[in-house]
Amino acid sequence: MNPVYDIKEEAEWLRKVRPILLNADLSQSLVIYDENTSFRKEQILHAHDSTEIVFCFTNNHLTGEIEKLSRLRLTPAGIRHAAFTRQHTPYFSMGFNQGTVFYTRRGCSIETPLQSEFTEYGLDIKNIAGYLETFCRNPDGDLDHLRIILCSLISALYKIISAGKLRLCNETAAKICHYIMQNYSRGNLTIVEVANAVNLSPNYLQRIFYKEMNCTPKEYLLRVRLNAARILLKQHKYLIKEVAQMCGWNCSHYFSNTYCKFYGYFPSDEI
Helix, strand or coil: CCCCCHHHEEEEHHHHHHHHHHHHCCCHHHHEECCCCCCCCCCCEEECCCCCEEEEEEEECCCCCCEEEEEEEEECCCCCCEEECCCCCEEEEEEEEEEEEEEEEEEEEEEEEECCCHHHHHHHHHHHHHHHHHHHHHHCCCHHHHHHHHHHHHHHHHHHCCCCCCCCCCCHHHHHHHHHHHHHCCCCCCCHHHHCCCCCCCCHHHHHHHHHHHHCHHHHHHHHHHHHHHHHHHHCCHHHHHHHHHHCCCCCHHHHHHHHHHHHCCHHCCC
């Protein structure tokens, strides 16, 4: 079993990130994805219900330390996009998803309740999420204000982690989540395939995953698919059968019943 990352290591990483972001030229590094962003045919696309932020850096060739922000990628809510998968690029991602703030770097991940930890540091996460959505629709907005918002978010997360209020998800569980997120739209995705992808037996995978995530991989896959479906339905651009197919269901009737059982109403009520 892979070890859990050291919380102090993550805190140190975030401490180094903040001054780099303060001095970065956002006019050169900022990229905003929209509906017209194209991806390779073989890439599996996914979406979130609020803005995802990806910070990418360059390394100093001599010391190996991060030294420059090379790209700041914003993906608004509902925009389907490919996961960032450049193995040798130092990066981390943040976002807001169904009542939590998530942070992912190098196979480890953190999720924390939306407001409970950040209010102490004067941050209203709902307001920040709303600001980022607005900024993505108006990319000519104030870059310095964007910089301040992101630095404040990183500073608060640094303090929360340093105080030992959060723990990191096990690397193996994070890899399982990542694989599911990249492939949930395929109706033939199986636990055996996921297990093979992370070099574990299906039984061992399920034990590790349940211990870390408090749910089975199958339950996690279902939640990911339903969340993705809900995002697409709220765009009012697709038929129910199209949403079902894009999110891994081969039968739209089964999709509708599953959706109703989970949310308490049918997909047709979203349209």
